[in-house]
Amino acid sequence: MFKKVLVADDLLSINQGVVSVLDTLKITDVQEVQYCDDAYLKVKKAAQDNEPIELLITDLSYKKDHRNETYTSGEELVKVLKKEHPELKVIVYSVEDRLQRVRTLMNKHNCNAYVCKGRRGLIELNTAINTVYNNDTYLSPQVAAATSPKTNIEIDDFDIILLKQLSLGLSQEGISQHLQKKNLSPYSLSSIEKKINKLKTQFGANNTIHLVSIAKDLGLI
Amino acid sequence: MFKKVLVADDLLSINQGVVSVLDTLKITDVQEVQYCDDAYLKVKKAAQDNEPIELLITDLSYKKDHRNETYTSGEELVKVLKKEHPELKVIVYSVEDRLQRVRTLMNKHNCNAYVCKGRRGLIELNTAINTVYNNDTYLSPQVAAATSPKTNIEIDDFDIILLKQLSLGLSQEGISQHLQKKNLSPYSLSSIEKKINKLKTQFGANNTIHLVSIAKDLGLI
DNA sequence: TAGTTAATTACGGCTTTCCGTAAAACGAAA
DNA sequence: TTTCGTTTTACGGAAAGCCGTAATTAACTA
Numbered sequence: 373m374f375k376k377v378l379v380a381d382d383l384l385s386i387n388q389g390v391v392s393v394l395d396t397l398k399i400t401d402v403q404e405v406q407y408c409d410d411a412y413l414k415v416k417k418a419a420q421d422n423e424p425i426e427l428l429i430t431d432l433s434y435k436k437d438h439r440n441e442t443y444t445s446g447e448e449l450v451k452v453l454k455k456e457h458p459e460l461k462v463i464v465y466s467v468e469d470r471l472q473r474v475r476t477l478m479n480k481h482n483c484n485a486y487v488c489k490g491r492r493g494l495i496e497l498n499t500a501i502n503t504v505y506n507n508d509t510y511l512s513p514q515v516a517a518a519t520s521p522k523t524n525i526e527i528d529d530f531d532i533i534l535l536k537q538l539s540l541g542l543s544q545e546g547i548s549q550h551l552q553k554k555n556l557s558p559y560s561l562s563s564i565e566k567k568i569n570k571l572k573t574q575f576g577a578n579n580t581i582h583l584v585s586i587a588k589d590l591g592l593i
Numbered sequence: 594m595f596k597k598v599l600v601a602d603d604l605l606s607i608n609q610g611v612v613s614v615l616d617t618l619k620i621t622d623v624q625e626v627q628y629c630d631d632a633y634l635k636v637k638k639a640a641q642d643n644e645p646i647e648l649l650i651t652d653l654s655y656k657k658d659h660r661n662e663t664y665t666s667g668e669e670l671v672k673v674l675k676k677e678h679p680e681l682k683v684i685v686y687s688v689e690d691r692l693q694r695v696r697t698l699m700n701k702h703n704c705n706a707y708v709c710k711g712r713r714g715l716i717e718l719n720t721a722i723n724t725v726y727n728n729d730t731y732l733s734p735q736v737a738a739a740t741s742p743k744t745n746i747e748i749d750d751f752d753i754i755l756l757k758q759l760s761l762g763l764s765q766e767g768i769s770q771h772l773q774k775k776n777l778s779p780y781s782l783s784s785i786e787k788k789i790n791k792l793k794t795q796f797g798a799n800n801t802i803h804l805v806s807i808a809k810d811l812g813l814i
Numbered sequence: 815t816a817g818t819t820a821a822t823t824a825c826g827g828c829t830t831t832c833c834g835t836a837a838a839a840c841g842a843a844a
Numbered sequence: 845t846t847t848c849g850t851t852t853t854a855c856g857g858a859a860a861g862c863c864g865t866a867a868t869t870a871a872c873t874a
Contacts, residue, residue, distance in 0.1 A: 538806075543799075543831090544830080557852085558852050558853080560852065560853050562854060563852055565831080566851095566852085568831095569832080578764075581762065582761065584802050588810075765861070778822085781822065781824080787823095790862080801861080
């Protein structure tokens with residue numbers, strides 16, 4: 373089993389729950405932090421000292437406060453850590469259950485597990501730790517659909533811009549002008565129509581309102 | 594200070610944090626539940642036995658599981674309890690920070706305090722308990738704007754239905770038929786147009802997409 | 815009951831969006 | 845350069861939505 377584990381979560385009270393789970397797993401070397409930057413530094417330091425942290429359990433959302441931090445979200449933290457320390461196992465433990473977020477974390481950032489906070493959260497966390505230790509990945513049941521192929525939709529940055537502008541109340545004509553002003557192409561009304569139409573098909577939306585609504589639910593915008 | 598307090602939250606680990614705060618306030622008679630229904634029954638029972646619970650601290654969102662519950666959200670719980678036991682003090686303790694939700698709870702359901710979970714959550718909870726004990730209301734700073742007059746918008750259940758149906762992708766014609774089928778009035782296309790138009794004015798939305806987007810951001814739907 | 819007011823519904827002209835088709839522009843490879 | 849395929853743009857008819865006006869119905873009051 374893991375020997376050295378780092379727990380990052382800005383709610384100290386939840387931290388305690390996680391630590392109790394680690395306790396039942398006989399993991400004694402457990403460190404806790406409340407800020408992303410602290411987590412980053414701890415991992416770096418441990419690696420440098422040749423006593424690397426084996427597992428990171430982190431939340432996604434950290435409330436901002438007075439501190440001026442480099443990394444302000446769990447996602448950023450995971451992204452950079454997994455890049456610089458691919459051998460570090462990462463379990464995300466969050467209330468967030470939007471599939472798109474989960475998908476990005478698992479597929480793009482190579483997280484090892486995603487556990488939803490909830491009534492069964494700590495139980496699932498227990499399972500996740502064991503599964504990850506055996507070099508497998510784990511997902512809470514309610515987000516298990518996140519990595520299934522059919523959710524695998526190609527959405528690029530341009531699409532996100534379109535959806536965002538729509539959600540801000542711009543007409544298609546208005547979006548066209550907005551894009552032109554920003555030197556983004558394509559910007560013709562016709563192209564915008566076509567792209568929106570494609571998105572509607574991809575998401576199975578009945579109309580543009582529905583499309584934007586879905587995009588918001590997925591956490592795309 | 595309060596003597597008898599009930600804590601309801603489906604994350605047992607957070608419960609522990611709340612309990613520790615109560616502990617520092619020398620409140621010894623603290624009960625804990627993880628389901629809304631249990632909270633309801635406890636309050637009823639205590640009132641019947643003439644040993645009423647003085648303060649309820651509750652979360653808003655309870656993950657659903659196998660149990661078939663009458664009350665599935667903190668909001669429902671608060672609504673019914675405040676109606677049947679106006680003398681019961683209620684503090685909502687939740688990660689939710691959407692103003693509309695807070696506003697409804699404070700103004701409509703007469704909550705006594707709203708504290709956002711977060712880094713300073715337990716500190717603010719402490720303040721809230723003291724403030725409520727002195728018959729005043731308390732709001733976490735980030736939601737303090739919730740009860741300011743300018744946020745005071747009149748939205749009724751019918752409006753919510755309209756917004757919901759729009760977000761689900763129905764056309765105005767489709768909504769008309771939906772309402773007619775459900776024997777809800779008014780259901781004419783003309784009335785629906787008019788109501789949507791009014792909502793757009795109220796929320797300062799440029800078009801219907803914008804309106805639904807705003808409604809989602811506010812947590813109305 | 816009649817009169818007044820508000821809510822609901824109906825309608826028509828106008829704009830925006832929708833959707834299919836097709837032309838023009840662009841980029842890569844022969 | 846020519847060719848082929850893709851992307852972007854253009855256009856036009858149909859549908860949906862927008863908006864002002866007006867008729868009808870409901871609700872309330874004197």
